Amino acid sequence: MGHALRPKSGGMHLDATLGCGQVFQWHRLPDGRWQGVISGAPVRVWLERGTLHCDATVPADRLRAYFRLDDDLEEIYGAFPDDALLRQSVSAFRGMRILQQDLWECLLSFLCATNANIPRIRGMIAALCQRYGPDIGDGLHGFPTAGSLAKAEEEDLRSLRLGYRARTILQTARMVSSGQFDLEILPLLDYRTAHARLCTLPGVGPKVADCVCLFSLGWLEAVPVDTWVRRLVQKQEPSLRSYQAMAEFARSWLGPYAGYAQQYLFHYVRTLGDVEAEGCRGG
């Protein structure tokens, strides 16, 4: 079953979208296509003349939603502040889109991401999927459900080299699978309420909560302040200390699509480096 999906505005940069550190389970094949899992089904995607092609048993509307193909990127770029570094970042990755990931997968992914670098996050998630995820054919495994993780012992998770994340992943999986924590309510709440609710989970602080708010719940003003974003903020306002203060500053600096802007900056400074060279001032 194939789909041909045309982005609404601003095109699609597939390599940046799937390789920018918002999702960790996609694999780039030698022919340039990408293989991954959406809603539990194997998917292959590639670009042809600006159109996104998908081999998948997933409905077209779900694919459009996952890749956020109806985001008007030109309008989003137009709302960005006039900032040298941000201009360079957009120029480098024009067409990069925030994804709309499945909620539990996104939460589990960024529980793994705490104080780890991206290659290691990929390794942890691959190990979790291989050990606890459903076999969906072709040697692929989907994400484990909260229920399947909840039945594990902490030592089993430790053996996957999750480190101290084993405990919080297990506790969170048990709270979700038991119904003690209601994931399904989150999409119905406003940004602040959803963020606060997420922060009640073990291992979930403001940064992980913002990743879920941006990459799954679709709050484009959410700014995950990690070590890279913190450097960018403190370069302009060295006095800012708390997470809340830096996130608020980033929102006022970057505008209503601050989450989008943040992702361009994050990917640019992390991959092309050169954070010190330029003058990045808001304008």
Place this chain on the structure above:
DNA sequence: CCCCAGGTGTCAG
């Protein structure tokens, strides 16, 4: 040996 990585929880001021 050091430091860092898409941080969080805890504890002392």
Place this chain on the structure above:
DNA sequence: CTGACACATGGG
């Protein structure tokens, strides 16, 4: 409220 530190692990 703030800052310091432990926490597991792998890579540079």
